Amino acid sequence: MCTTCGCGVGDTRVDGKALPDAGGQSAEGPSAESSSAESSSDGDPPGSNQASPKGAGNNPAASYRALAADGRARPTAHGFAHSHRHGETHTHAGGAPAEKAGTSTGHARLVQVEEDILSANNAFAAANRRHFAEHGIFALNLVSSPGSGKTTLLCRTIEALRATLPIAVIEGDQQTSRDAERIRASGVRAVQINTGKGCHLDAHMVGHACDDLQPDEDSLLLIENVGNLVCPAAFDLGEAHKVVILSVTEGDDKPLKYPAMFHAASLMLLNKVDLLPYVDFNVELAVDYARRVNPALQVVALSATSGEGFAAWLDWLQTASRQQQAGKRATIAALQQRISELEAQLAQHARS
């Protein structure tokens, strides 16, 4: 954990429980365990149907689960018991670092690494994404500055869709579980991640939150990131899309001032449009600025309070959710087709 700028991982909590270190000192570092004996001995691939954690004594994921506050049994079948096996997925480009012929004085030498700084986080994100695809879970990463109305938007969305679509929510905030409590009051399951002093969610935290939450098959998973228009842009959580929420009380030039977030998002929700008569906000200009940064950005203008424009957002959600579910069914159908082909082949061999 960083004690200098405060952006560390040591204080991270999922529903009040301490998060195991992803490896080494970083939340994005499954790599640090890649060569440790414990992690490689527990080598079930993510997604294996492991009924109970083995080696609970030295498996950080297992001891984390044992700390579950409400005492619910948590099977790890969902494949999120991932973190401490991720070492296998994490390799340096070309295995051992290549050494350059030209070395400098004494024992000094140059080692080529060529590795993306976010590679560890990206490996966790890929595991999350694979899991979501396998289970038809449509996951969205909702990002915005604090106070843009994310939680109110979520509550209204849940109210509108919960009868037709199973929904689960991961709430990210530095402190308190107020948001998760608000969401639970709306009748769906929610897990709160407290990042402590951290300024964004990362894929490792989300994997563990999913372990707790166990989103339903073919469900909608809404991940509300820490209110911050800067840092969450860089961290893939395994979501299908980042959705950026900009409220009209924030100013129409935010896409230019914080371009990275608008660049990373697929959809912009322009919230609080019911307040347009009272604020100096030019909708066309805001959309134009946002599309300068991200030409492919889709935009929906709405109000989570009055409900204006909400139908377009719900349509977008339902269409995209159905696509995710259809993707899962197509994969299963292709696998079943392959199994019958192989069985037919096998039967032919048995006859001959």
Place this chain on the structure above:
Amino acid sequence: MHEMSLAMSVIDIVENAARAGNFRRVSTVWLEIGQLSAVEPEAMRFCFAAAARGTLADGAQLQIIEVNGRGLCFNCGETVPLAALYDPCPACGGYPVQATGGTEMRVKELEVE
């Protein structure tokens, strides 16, 4: 200040490379940071020094190789240099320009003992 988590990831990558390459000290770390990436080089330097404390990279020099941004202009169709995600096309002055390069954040090379 996500640079701190990025700096800690850099240290993790360096420590893994040390295990694989069998070295115990790192004197220089070269990073490749794109102009359009989400990294502020000065913040990265500050955080790297803090994250490296007590590790095999303690006191190591951080060399940041800045990679220029590039983009494809939707207006004139040219691939052009791009200094910021919201900049107009330097060739035709039009919008939008889709970033196509300069978003990387990589640990490139280490000088080790």
